Amino acid sequence: MSLLTSPSGALASTALLTDHYELTMVRAALRSQTAFRRSVFELFARRLPEGRRYGVVAGVGRALDAIQAFRFDEVTLNYLLEQNVIDTDLADWLSRYKFKGNIWGYPEGEVYFPGSPLLIVEGTFAEACILETLLLSIYNYDCAVASAASRMTAMAGERPCIEMGSRRTNEYAAVAAARAAYIAGFASTSNLEAGHRYGIPTTGTAAHSFTLLHDSEEEAFKAQLKTLGRGTTLLVDTYDIEEAVRTGVRLSKGRLGAIRLDSGDLAEQAADVRKLLDSLGATQTRIVVTSDLDEFQIAALRGAPVDGFGVGTSLVTGSGAPTCGFVYKLVARASSDKKDAELLPVAKKSIDKVSVGGRKYALRRFDAKGRAEAEVIGIGAPPADDGNDRPLLVPIMVKGKAVAREPLAAARERHQRVRSELPLSALKMSKGEPALPTVLLDHEGAPTDNPYEAVRS
Known part of the structure; x- marks a missing residue:
């Protein structure tokens, strides 16, 4: 239900x-x-x-x-x-x-x-x-999210955007936000109710807590790869990014689907990680970035070797304009x-x-x-x-x-x-x-x- x-x-x-x-x-x-x-x-x-x-x-x-x-x-x-x-x-x-x-x-x-x-x-x-209040409550929120999402996808170009703002709004608004974002070009959502109700593709892998749960980052990566396959996305900034990337590539034998960066200078880190991945032969491994992104940061990352963007807080709050x-x-x-x-x-x-x-x-x-x-x-x-x-x-x-x-x-x-x-x-x-x-x-x-x-x- x-x-x-x-x-x-x-x-x-x-x-x-x-x-x-x-x-x-x-x-x-x-x-x-x-x-x-x-x-x-x-x-x-x-x-x-x-x-x-x-x-x-x-x-x-x-x-x-x-x-x-x-x-x-x-x-x-x-x-x-x-x-x-x-x-x-x-x-x-x-x-x-x-x-x-x-x-x-x-x-x-x-x-x-x-x-x-x-x-x-x-x-x-x-x-x-x-019907006044009912219609205004729906339109004011959904259009605010869609308007912000459109600016984000316009800046992302052909690179996919993932809606992941469920934890930054109430549980009902999260579903509406995922729907509005999808209309405006977002490729997928982290919200399962939105996937169930509206048929929006859902995606998700692991958070930092999953890595911290294990005795080592390598053990965490092994468990994720064994469960989700080599096409999964590994979160690599829990400890040391370079070491995490090397570990992920080694465990996947160079066929890792993607890595995710969630902190720091994303443009600089993405450039360094791209060079590292290519040097290790993982030329097909994608780089996904998250960390409080908005349309301005996505625009600033257009020249960086980034393959996808995960957006949460800014999206579900209308990127500074939560109502129209x-x-x-x-x-x-x-x-x-x-x-x-x-x-x-x-x-x-x-x-x-x-x-x-x-x-x-x-x-x-x-x-x-x-x-x-x-x-x-x-x-x-x-x-x-x-x-x-x-x-x-x-x-x-x-x-x-x-x-x-x-x-x-x-x-x-x-x-x-x-x-x-x-x-x-x-x-x-x-x-x-x-x-x-x-x-x-x-x-x-x-x-x-x-x-x-x-x-x-």
Whole structure:
């Protein structure tokens, strides 16, 4: 049984993975008879984390699972009644709750920019409002990890990155982090639940404690080689690196799979170890480095003879940006409860927390060479396609049914393709503006003021 599932194997109810005020708003809206007005909510970011040039979408599949598991059973309703979070009228409605509206969104692996409408949720106010916290918690974390992972894999190039951050976050976030990292190009994970749940390749050999357990490093290496074969990876910096490398090569008869360096000056050590391995005839033995790596250190190691990178803490904490700052705002609502009521744009005017009213449509604009040049957002109507643009919003749920499920491999391939379309400046590690400008067009297709320009990094 997974930590994330009920004993039956199904995803456990997600109904209480929300904030108190989501339900009190619905309770009051029932009282004011506005709860069932058709409404449009939008999930977006006003800015990217400081210095970032693009963000990466992840969490769509997890969000679908979470929405479908958003159900209120008798135990949950009794708890909410006892705490006076809800009253009997709301309890009656929640007992039958099932999202029946429509959701559009950017697919997993796509990139986003300030003002990009990552999710458009349309339904009654009540059914869409109470999904706010659930959706934000998934998107804010998964996209943060995927965005960091993308920068890391871009710097690693063809060399594989291994996700190994389970011990640096909580047990549930560890699984989500592995999934998000895989979408953004990581080759494998150390987390077995992520492997079981999502089919991500898993990897792992031994820690320093395994070497320390034995009377000598040679005994530890013998046991590991006998158990896992010559293709295994030996951790060689417990005592003396040179001696450990010589021992590993001798015991494997020159056919050792890889060695791992986990401390010190990794660039210098990798160069020394590569020379040593080659001199010993172990020319095919790979060098994997770990030790609190991030995208900047990976970039610095691009010229070193390193064959793979293991990343933990920095990855699962978003490399300094553990949340994307996404918000979920009402951008349009019906003038009344009538089915044919006019849909009115609504927006916040708060200082530094503005929103843009109206249903959004989005496309990626490309130049004649197929290079992305702008994020174009239409307000109230789709922006005109100039011939080679790509629509970004795809159906996620239609009348409450999930329609966007896809293998992780598809999201992974999409990200590689989408990232390659960005201007080369997008992959710079120095601080800079978003790689693409966000252009807002009114319902007639004319450019309009973009409040997100004022809060760009």
